[in-house]
Amino acid sequence: MRQGAICGWPGHRRRVGRQGKNNLQLAANTAETQALTGIVHDALHCNPLFVSAALPKVVCPPLFNRYVPGMDFGIHADNAIRVGATTFRTDVSGTLFLSEPEDYEGGELVIGDTYGVQAIKLPAGSLVLYPSGSLHQVEPITGGHRDVAVFWVQSMIRDVAQCCLLFQLDAGIQSLRARAPESPEVIPLVATYHNLLRMWADI
Numbered sequence: 001m002r003q004g005a006i007c008g009w010p011g012h013r014r015r016v017g018r019q020g021k022n023n024l025q026l027a028a029n030t031a032e033t034q035a036l037t038g039i040v041h042d043a044l045h046c047n048p049l050f051v052s053a054a055l056p057k058v059v060c061p062p063l064f065n066r067y068v069p070g071m072d073f074g075i076h077a078d079n080a081i082r083v084g085a086t087t088f089r090t091d092v093s094g095t096l097f098l099s100e101p102e103d104y105e106g107g108e109l110v111i112g113d114t115y116g117v118q119a120i121k122l123p124a125g126s127l128v129l130y131p132s133g134s135l136h137q138v139e140p141i142t143g144g145h146r147d148v149a150v151f152w153v154q155s156m157i158r159d160v161a162q163c164c165l166l167f168q169l170d171a172g173i174q175s176l177r178a179r180a181p182e183s184p185e186v187i188p189l190v191a192t193y194h195n196l197l198r199m200w201a202d203i
Helices: 031-045 048-054 160-179 186-200
Strands: 056-059 063-067 072-076 092-097 104-106 109-113 116-120 127-131 136-138 141-144 146-155
Touching (some): 031 048, 048 056, 048 092, 048 160, 109 127
Antiparallel strands (some): 063 146, 092 127, 109 116
16 A cells, blocks of 8 residues: 545645545555455445435545554545546545454544534444535544545535435335335325436436
């Protein structure tokens, strides 16, 4: 693994107090990274909960990061635009945990949102999605190592509130289908979901 450059505009790298990126990162052009990227993308697109929550238009290749003692990522909001092979707007950020919580000390992902500040440290294989404009940080690692894959999504729904409403509506539809698959209420609810999606989608 190599020392990672700051995410965002090409060639932009910084480390200013607690406000910069300080971790190790797999090089993007290796066969190992390409194979891991394929695994992550396949898993995401096959996961109905991820698709419902993010409504992805573009999912960028993930960055595979490792934090060892003394490393952290200071408080920040993700850049609005990522420039590369594909230039896209970042609406949703994702952190996929690759290490078990007992493998490291510290290293909580701390996100500030409308419900307050949350410190997150989940089992390997768990995924956290959050608005890319949210202030967030990775607490310093004091022992072990923390491996994660991080990525960004341009959603078909630009407005966060609209995306949340569609997610809640879809969750309600799926719950109703599971309890009462023949319920006549399902059809108009599905129609409402798709009409809202048609109204709000940016594709």
